[in-house]
Each structure stands twice: as structure tokens, then as C-alpha cells.
Amino acid sequence: MAGMLSDMPVLILILSLVVVSVAGFVKGAVGFAMPMIMISGLGSFMPAETAIAALILPTVVTNLNQAFRHGFGHAWASFRRLWRFNLILFAMILVSAQLVRVLPQWVLFVLLGGMVVFFASLQLAGWKPVIRKGFERVSEAVIALFAGFFGGLTGVWGPPLILYLTAMDVPKVESVRIQGVSYLLGSILLLGAHLKSGVLNAETLPYSALMVVPAILGQLIGRRTHDGMDQMLFRRVTLVVLVIAGLNLLRRGMFG
Numbered sequence: 001m002a003g004m005l006s007d008m009p010v011l012i013l014i015l016s017l018v019v020v021s022v023a024g025f026v027k028g029a030v031g032f033a034m035p036m037i038m039i040s041g042l043g044s045f046m047p048a049e050t051a052i053a054a055l056i057l058p059t060v061v062t063n064l065n066q067a068f069r070h071g072f073g074h075a076w077a078s079f080r081r082l083w084r085f086n087l088i089l090f091a092m093i094l095v096s097a098q099l100v101r102v103l104p105q106w107v108l109f110v111l112l113g114g115m116v117v118f119f120a121s122l123q124l125a126g127w128k129p130v131i132r133k134g135f136e137r138v139s140e141a142v143i144a145l146f147a148g149f150f151g152g153l154t155g156v157w158g159p160p161l162i163l164y165l166t167a168m169d170v171p172k173v174e175s176v177r178i179q180g181v182s183y184l185l186g187s188i189l190l191l192g193a194h195l196k197s198g199v200l201n202a203e204t205l206p207y208s209a210l211m212v213v214p215a216i217l218g219q220l221i222g223r224r225t226h227d228g229m230d231q232m233l234f235r236r237v238t239l240v241v242l243v244i245a246g247l248n249l250l251r252r253g254m255f256g
Helices: 003-009 011-029 034-043 048-067 072-081 083-099 105-124 136-154 159-169 171-199 205-212 213-226 232-254
Strands: none
Touching: 003 034, 003 205, 003 213, 011 048, 011 205, 011 213, 011 232, 034 048, 034 232, 048 171, 048 205, 048 213, 072 083, 083 136, 083 159, 105 136, 105 159, 105 232, 136 159, 159 171, 159 232, 171 232, 205 213
């Protein structure tokens, strides 16, 4: 194979396939956390830039699969349901990205991770946030601004979106599809950005393309788990994964 694959040790390649398969499984089961698992897992035995390159194509393909699982009509309905959220989110990402060199990133990771762990843990303990009737639009705008602010500065905007969907008690199938649509838009932006930055290049592209295979296989197996979960179990599993994601953000903030 071309690029870095020709010089990659067999053990590293096998470990890569295992990490990405696990990441795909979790994404298939709850709809998110694949980039987090891939960065954490692959980053433990290869440079961070290579790990980022590896996740780009699998992220785009699995998000396409997730968003359009039930056809274009359902995906379009999910987009329309949260079009304001996504519009505000991505506009805020573009704005806050300009502050990357102004605000220390470690502080932002600690703040976001702490918030996610706090609110997800409260919900696991039995507290259920309620968005009052008539305040849905205001809540949507505030959370989208918040998610976009951190998204532009850290590249992470999924946890606030998921907390919002959980608070709205969105059915699991719709929740996963809404996430897929939002993440798809973001992953396409990421693909374009890293083609321009050079992170995804002739050396790393074959590796990223190969990782699509275990990602899709893991996602398909994870879907079986997802389909067998009732709404309450899905909600709890989602919150547990959110706590883990939040702790990982805290780790990145405190230890790099």
C-alpha cells in the first residue's frame, strides 16, 4: 500500500484496526464519541497529527451512514428540526476560532470537560433537566452559542448538543440521526480544513482510507446494540459515555 502504510509495523496496524473498530462500535451504539476514542487510542502509539489524519475519512463516512441511515427524507427532517441550532453553532465556530491564539486551550478543555461531567453525572444520579414550554427557541440558541464557542476554540461541540437532546428527551433514533447530520457538516469542514493544512496528504490519506473499513464494521455491529436498547437504557448509556468524554477533556486540559 502507498504512503506511510508501507513502512508501518504490523503490530501498529493491528492496534489501529482494533482502536477504530471499538470507536465505530461506540458510535453505532450511541451516535458519538468516535473521534474522542480514536484520538485517545491512536494517539497513545503514534503522533497526534497522524491520529488526526486517521480519523478524518472514517468520521465523514460514518457520519454519512448515520445521518442517512433511514433515507434522505428523514435526514432532511432532522436537519430542519435543528437548522437554527446548526446555523448558530457553525456561525459561532467561525467567530470563536479567531480567538484560538488569545485564550489558553487547556483552560477551555477543563471548563468544558468539567461542565459535561457535572451535568451528565447529575442526570445519572436522577436529576432530569426540563426546558420549559415556550423557552425552547431561547434554550436552543443559548446552547448552540455555547457549543459553537467551545467548538471553534477546541474542535469539540458534541457534548453540549447531546446534553440538549437528552434534556429534550428526543427519541433515540432521532437523537442519533440529528447528531449524524450535525457531525456530518462539521466533518466535511474538517476534511476541507485538513486538506488545506496538509495534515491529510499523500502519505496519510491511504491510512485514513483504510481506517474507514473497521469504522464501518464497528458501526454496523454497534447499531445492533443500539436497536436493542430501550429509551431509558439509551439515555443512561449516553450519559455514561458523556461522563467518560468529559473526563477525557479534563485530562487533555490538565495533562495535554
